[in-house]
Amino acid sequence: MGINERKERERDAVKDLILSAAREIFLAEGYENTSIRKIATKIEYSPGIIYNHFKDKNDLLLALHDKAFECKIEALFLSVQNMPDPLERLKATGRGYIQYGIDNPQDYELMFILSCTMEALAVKEEFWQDGAMAINMLKQNIVECMEAGYFRKDINPDEISLILWSQVHGLVSLHNKERLNIYAMEDQKAFMFRSYDVFLSMIQKSLS
Template structure:
């Protein structure tokens, strides 16, 4: 009779509402500075209701982290239209840095904050989001190797090196450690150096 379905839909809607409010608050005030009460206020429900829809704060953080990866993935998918793997790899770095620049708090949640990892561990799950993202980078590196780049290198460590580099560039800015360099835009300028290096490999 469709009632069960409608209820399920309504539950899903409030769940989404909570997540959207949480995401907005996180972007505004920073992940650390948002309380369950803030979120409850924003969606105009009680504290207890939040706990009906999410087991605890970690569950909210994990769900949000997953939303972040969906967005990053959709940006990466666009790159599939770049046929040359080296050009694709170069562009992927730009996309990654741009994403971190536009969504610093979300980036933090995805790649630095421990909470989502705790959630995954608690429920004996795998970090599929990270797995997929890393595979994307690794595959690009392997495709580059197939057409002659990166001779004498191994794909896996090299992929981790490249990921680490762009992650480091972004996370040092987000953790407010990059300003002492005196660079105008550290990730952009440093990534430009990396592109120059790539041409020699």
């Protein structure tokens, strides 16, 4: 039955069309300005079509979230995978996270700030697997730092992972939400990375 397969392909094509139009609008105009009607107009379909492919708007945004995780966060871990030194890898991951976060504020919001994505997961009674996966990579890296002798053996990887994640998330989100303007710095981003490096040296010193 090749016909059913073709139909399924056509269905998926429309879904992809919706998603890429949504992504374009979302990146250009942000969460607040991404409307069902704008997406529908862009792909020259009726607004109703979107509800044949997604339960609601949150569900559509969750699909964008998934794509962002797939493309970017996984790429981040891949890009440092070849670094043999676990501590250097840990440091580079954080720097890459910050850089990605400030370069892609819309995606970052979707993944780590907006409630709609977590609500869409809750409706489907699903777990935030993308997030869990990323944190596991981080914890694994911390364990490797312990095994390599960089970190004491009596530390708790869960706690350290939360400290590291909170630090970089704090930096990115305060920056993206314009809260760092109160630091009258000539180069705000350089100030962030400098502070992150200080943080890293504190980690290294106190955990060794």
